[in-house]
Amino acid sequence: MSQTSRDRLLLGIAILLLWQLSTAWLKLLDPQLFPQPIQVLRLLVEDRQVFLKSLLSSFTLLFWGCTLAALLAIPLGLIVGWNRRLRLAIEPATNVLGPIPPIVYIPYAIAILPTFTQSSIFIIFIGAFWPLFMNTIAGVEALEKGIVDSAKTIGVSKKSMLTKILLPGAMPHIVSGGAISMVLAFILLTAAEMIGATSGLGWYVKYFSDFADYPRVVAGIIVIGAVVLTIMTLYHRLTSYLLRWRK
Numbered sequence: 412m413s414q415t416s417r418d419r420l421l422l423g424i425a426i427l428l429l430w431q432l433s434t435a436w437l438k439l440l441d442p443q444l445f446p447q448p449i450q451v452l453r454l455l456v457e458d459r460q461v462f463l464k465s466l467l468s469s470f471t472l473l474f475w476g477c478t479l480a481a482l483l484a485i486p487l488g489l490i491v492g493w494n495r496r497l498r499l500a501i502e503p504a505t506n507v508l509g510p511i512p513p514i515v516y517i518p519y520a521i522a523i524l525p526t527f528t529q530s531s532i533f534i535i536f537i538g539a540f541w542p543l544f545m546n547t548i549a550g551v552e553a554l555e556k557g558i559v560d561s562a563k564t565i566g567v568s569k570k571s572m573l574t575k576i577l578l579p580g581a582m583p584h585i586v587s588g589g590a591i592s593m594v595l596a597f598i599l600l601t602a603a604e605m606i607g608a609t610s611g612l613g614w615y616v617k618y619f620s621d622f623a624d625y626p627r628v629v630a631g632i633i634v635i636g637a638v639v640l641t642i643m644t645l646y647h648r649l650t651s652y653l654l655r656w657r658k
Contacts, residue, residue, distance in 0.1 A: 446626035454630040461615065462634055468610040469600055469638075472528065476535025477596050484540045485585060488547025489577045493559075498548065509545055513538040513595070514602055521607055531603040538599040539592035546588025550581025579656075586650040593646055597639055612638065 427448060433439045435447045455462070491498050513534055520530040554577065562576050578585075604613025616631040 443623075444625050446629055450626045451630045451633065454627055455633070458627065458630065462612075465610055465612045465615050466634075466638065468608070468614075469604065469612050472531045472535060472603075472611070473596055473600050476532045476600070477539045477592065479532070480536050480539035480543055480592060480596075481589070484543035484588075485547050485578075486573075488544045488585075489551060489573050489581065491544075492548040492551025492581065493572070493577055505541075505545060509541045513599055517603060517606060527603075527607050527609075531600065531608070534599050534603050535596045538595040542591040542595065543585065543588040546584045546591070547581055550584025551577050553584065554580040582654060586654060589650070590643070590646065593642060594639075597642070601635065 431448050434442065434445050435449075491501060516537060517530070517534055520533050521527065524530045524533060558576065558580065559572075562572055567576065600611070601613035601616075604611035605617040608614040612631060612635050616628055616635070619625075619627040619631065
């Protein structure tokens with residue numbers, strides 16, 4: 412076990428002990444709002460089927476929203492970043508639309524789109540699209556101009572320029588934008604599920620909070636945190652593999 416892994420394990424144990432100390436032993440916190448660790452652990456086991464169903468529902472929405480965003484944002488970002496005239500033309504629109512919190516679109520998405528699933532995918536798509544799109548443009552702009560000019564000089568086709576020159580060159584920025592997109596997508600997913608879903612991790616927390624069942628609320632929060640940690644760990648491993656050439 413590496414030093415970093417040991418440090419993280421010790422930190423986790425310390426947090427667990429502090430939780431046990433403040434709830435079960437010293438009873439410093441309201442037991443109605445702050446359940447003991449053993450209560451939460453028991454619920455994690457009892458509700459495992461509900462959590463599995465919720466995970467499947469959440470991952471389905473997250474997958475389609477992020478996949479559609481990546482399929483559209485990366486090619487568009489490469490094209491816009493490469494074409495200076497086009498980039499300058501759409502710059503005002505990106506400056507206005509990009510910073511708008513996607514969560515404000517939730518009421519309209521639910522009202523306009525026929526199903527909650529489509530509404531959620533749309534909101535996740537919007538949240539994941541802009542960071543990825545803008546970082547892809549930034550990656551193309553940061554690419555050394557001599558590389559692009561050399562490729563043009565030897566007559567590289569547009570397809571090869573996009574896929575073999577611009578895409579690899581912009582990949583570090585795309586990876587950074589992808590990390591931001593993943594975090595925003597999960598935040599939006601949870602928010603959307605808390606508003607109108609009948610399943611999912613966000614729905615689980617909201618449903619039991621309405622009944623003041625705070626042990627299950629805490630259990631849901633822990634599962635959400637564990638899922639986010641797992642997704643981001645896998646994402647960083649994937650991006651480390653994609654950028655292995657930088658080493």
